[in-house]
Amino acid sequence: LSLGGIVIYVTLPLRPKIRSMRREFIYPHRSVRSFPVSPLRVSAALGMAFVLSAAVYYSGTWLLETHDRISWFILKYTGIPTAEDRTIGIFPDFGPVHIKDVPHPDDLARPLHTGILFALALSVLILSHRKFPLARNFLVFLMILLCASAVVVLFVPSFHFDAVVYSQIWLRGEILVWLLLPWVSGLLFVMTLPSIGRGFLWSVLIELYVVVWSALRLAFCLGVLHYTGILFLPLLWFVLGILFDLVVVLFFYSLALHQSINRTIGGRRP
Amino acid sequence: VTVLILASKICLGFTIVVLTAYAVRHYLFALYRISLTKSHDMMELVGFTAPSVTVLVPMHNEEKVAAHVLQALVDCDYDWGRLEILAVDDRSADRTGEIIDQFASKYPIVKAIHRSTGPGGKGAALRIASAQARGEILLLFDADYVPGRSMIKFLVAPFCDPEVGAVMGRVVPDNGGATLLAGLLELERSAGYQIGQQARFNLNLTPQFGGTVGGVRSSVLKDIGGWNSGSLTEDTDLTFRLLMRGWKVAYVNRAECYEEAPETWQVRSRQIHRWATGHTECFHDFWKAWIKGKFVTAGERIDGLFVLACYLTAPVLVLGWLASLILFFAPQAHQTAVFLVALPFVGYQLFGNQATFLELGSAALLDCNRRRVLLLPLSLLNFFASTGAICQALVNFYFGGIFRSGPHHWHKTVRYRDAEGSVYRSGENGESASKLFARNPNGVYVSR
Numbered sequence: 001l002s003l004g005g006i007v008i009y010v011t012l013p014l015r016p017k018i019r020s021m022r023r024e025f026i027y028p029h030r031s032v033r034s035f036p037v038s039p040l041r042v043s044a045a046l047g048m049a050f051v052l053s054a055a056v057y058y059s060g061t062w063l064l065e066t067h068d069r070i071s072w073f074i075l076k077y078t079g080i081p082t083a084e085d086r087t088i089g090i091f092p093d094f095g096p097v098h099i100k101d102v103p104h105p106d107d108l109a110r111p112l113h114t115g116i117l118f119a120l121a122l123s124v125l126i127l128s129h130r131k132f133p134l135a136r137n138f139l140v141f142l143m144i145l146l147c148a149s150a151v152v153v154l155f156v157p158s159f160h161f162d163a164v165v166y167s168q169i170w171l172r173g174e175i176l177v178w179l180l181l182p183w184v185s186g187l188l189f190v191m192t193l194p195s196i197g198r199g200f201l202w203s204v205l206i207e208l209y210v211v212v213w214s215a216l217r218l219a220f221c222l223g224v225l226h227y228t229g230i231l232f233l234p235l236l237w238f239v240l241g242i243l244f245d246l247v248v249v250l251f252f253y254s255l256a257l258h259q260s261i262n263r264t265i266g267g268r269r270p
Numbered sequence: 271v272t273v274l275i276l277a278s279k280i281c282l283g284f285t286i287v288v289l290t291a292y293a294v295r296h297y298l299f300a301l302y303r304i305s306l307t308k309s310h311d312m313m314e315l316v317g318f319t320a321p322s323v324t325v326l327v328p329m330h331n332e333e334k335v336a337a338h339v340l341q342a343l344v345d346c347d348y349d350w351g352r353l354e355i356l357a358v359d360d361r362s363a364d365r366t367g368e369i370i371d372q373f374a375s376k377y378p379i380v381k382a383i384h385r386s387t388g389p390g391g392k393g394a395a396l397r398i399a400s401a402q403a404r405g406e407i408l409l410l411f412d413a414d415y416v417p418g419r420s421m422i423k424f425l426v427a428p429f430c431d432p433e434v435g436a437v438m439g440r441v442v443p444d445n446g447g448a449t450l451l452a453g454l455l456e457l458e459r460s461a462g463y464q465i466g467q468q469a470r471f472n473l474n475l476t477p478q479f480g481g482t483v484g485g486v487r488s489s490v491l492k493d494i495g496g497w498n499s500g501s502l503t504e505d506t507d508l509t510f511r512l513l514m515r516g517w518k519v520a521y522v523n524r525a526e527c528y529e530e531a532p533e534t535w536q537v538r539s540r541q542i543h544r545w546a547t548g549h550t551e552c553f554h555d556f557w558k559a560w561i562k563g564k565f566v567t568a569g570e571r572i573d574g575l576f577v578l579a580c581y582l583t584a585p586v587l588v589l590g591w592l593a594s595l596i597l598f599f600a601p602q603a604h605q606t607a608v609f610l611v612a613l614p615f616v617g618y619q620l621f622g623n624q625a626t627f628l629e630l631g632s633a634a635l636l637d638c639n640r641r642r643v644l645l646l647p648l649s650l651l652n653f654f655a656s657t658g659a660i661c662q663a664l665v666n667f668y669f670g671g672i673f674r675s676g677p678h679h680w681h682k683t684v685r686y687r688d689a690e691g692s693v694y695r696s697g698e699n700g701e702s703a704s705k706l707f708a709r710n711p712n713g714v715y716v717s718r
Contacts, residue, residue, distance in 0.1 A: 030464070030636055031440070034304060137655050137658030138654035138655075140658065141591070191301070234599070237598070238595075250650070254631070
């Protein structure tokens with residue numbers, strides 16, 4: 001090359017470099033494979049968990065009110081009427097928040113209607129029990145819940161739920177999940193997945209998703225309350241409550257692992 | 271009502287403490303295993319001469335799989351002068367005895383033992399076979415296992431350490447694609463071996479001898495009184511007797527052997543019944559002696575108690591659920607929200623065979639098991655199913671004697687292979703495995 005009188009000689013290889021027949025490394029057998037958890041990773045996971053928990057702690061009341069607004073919006077959008085606000089405390093450090101009441105039928109005033117609903121729901125569970133062998137014990141658990149619920153609703157008049165009390169129980173559980181979740185995410189996503197960055201991303205997205213998803217589930221439960229009374233509420237709390245949060249976390253964990261394993265198989269030595 | 275609420279709170283608190291202890295243990299195992307840097311001590315083989323080996327294969331009505339395991343063992347890369355295969359036809363009513371005789375007449379290293387009377391069960395069959403074995407090392411394989419060619423060498427290697435009394439290899443289901451249950455069990459087995467057993471071995475805790483894909487020193491077996499033919503889990507029984515006499519159990523993660531996982535829930539349920547009953551029997555037999563054992567280290571002592579009591583966590587969890595149900599319907603239910611949150615977060619993590627989902631995920635990551643890992647959320651079904659089956663088994667164990675007397679019944683695990691040539695019925699792994707064996711015109715199974 002000639003640049004303003006300066007001549008530069010560049011030597012190019014005449015033949016391309018012959019690729020060795022040997023592998024660059026012997027990919028380790030799975031019995032000895034490992035992903036070292038370095039102090040940096042542990043610090044990153046703990047730091048992320050601390051920051052996210054602190055964010056939930058300091059914005060707790062705002063999160064709860066936002067949660068309530070989303071639920072209320074869904075109820076309004078689906079045509080379920082809401083009564084006026086009531087102010088309730090969640091925990092000493094969270095709340096008070098304004099929660100809307102939802103009118104619902106009185107189960108004790110119409111025992112036949114409640115009985116028919118109970119029989120229908122039990123029939124569906126029994127049919128599912130016969131159809132899905134792997135889910136049998138889970139369905140038995142639901143049947144026990146439903147029966148206990150029916151007994152309490154029909155024969156213990158002092159037991160009474162309304163939308164506000166139910167929302168209070170729901171939010172007390174959920175706020176604890178939101179506080180605990182960053183530590184679980186730190187362990188599952190940041191500490192053990194090959195990419196720390198993706199781990200952060202998953203953790204933050206799951207935290208946001210869990211809040212919105214909880215509002216959707218609560219709206220669904222309140223909708224059921226509006227149409228059928230309190231018969232199904234305990235069952236819904238046990239199934240769609242914290243257990244469902246865990247299933248959601250597991251679902252995202254499996255997706256994150258699915259992606260990571262793809263990258264690992266791509267040839268990067270752990 | 272006040273007493274009931276108080277009792278429920280105590281019960282729920284106890285459940286959470288127990289489950290948290292187990293969850294922490296499994297979290298530590300998972301974190302330790304994925305960041306594993308310690309090499310295997312048993313890999314130093316200088317000056318080690320290959321010992322004589324007897325392979326014991328007890329079979330009861332195994333005509334579908336008998337030929338496959340015997341052919342795979344004959345094909346193993348080990349000096350035939352030091353190898354003996356004892357195939358035990360344990361009161362079979364099908365063609366198992368005929369297949370064994372066929373192999374015995376063709377290969378001098380295969381010896382047939384026919385047993386038509388006596389008590390049933392694997393322990394009883396092993397007791398008779400061990401008395402006739404001549405090898406220094408006794409290796410064990412169940413009839414549905416297909417060992418690879420290096421398997422015997424892998425399993426024998428740890429015996430170069432004179433303190434090792436027994437060795438255990440890794441069990442890998444080969445029919446994970448057959449049904450949802452088989453896929454979930456593949457994840458569970460992966461966690462149990464890749465994470466649990468490996469971490470326990472490297473941390474000098476209590477890796478378990480699993481009764482198949484493993485071996486024991488012949489002299490040591492005699493020293494501790496042989497197999498317990500009355501136990502439903504003769505492997506757990508042997509593990510604790512070995513450890514209490516100062517012997518070590520080694521785990522070899524590289525010694526992978528393929529097996530058939532149960533494909534239907536009925537079969538799986540019977541398997542869990544047997545394990546839970548036998549294991550809990552061992553808990554009652556050993557826990558006092560284990561606490562006092564003079565050869566047992568502090569770590570082994572604590573971990574051993576966790577292992578012995580592992581099936582008891584299922585009824586504890588159910589009691590916790592019932593307590594949480596009572597508290598939910600009790601006045602001021604929302605006061606207990608803290609406990610009710612903690613319960614699922616620690617309880618629901620102990621899926622299936624006592625593995626947290628971190629353990630399941632980490633094992634899938636290490637195994638690069640990309641396809642099965644998507645089944646992880648469905649582990650919840652397996653967890654409920656296993657918990658129910660364990661509770662049934664334990665109710666039967668503790669209260670069954672009121673209605674029934676005599677020894678426990680040994681339920682044979684159903685096999686799914688097609689005896690007429692193809693090894694597996696379905697599944698992506700099965701298709702490749704079916705290329706291993708075929709029947710020749712004389713009706714003998716040979717490697718393809």
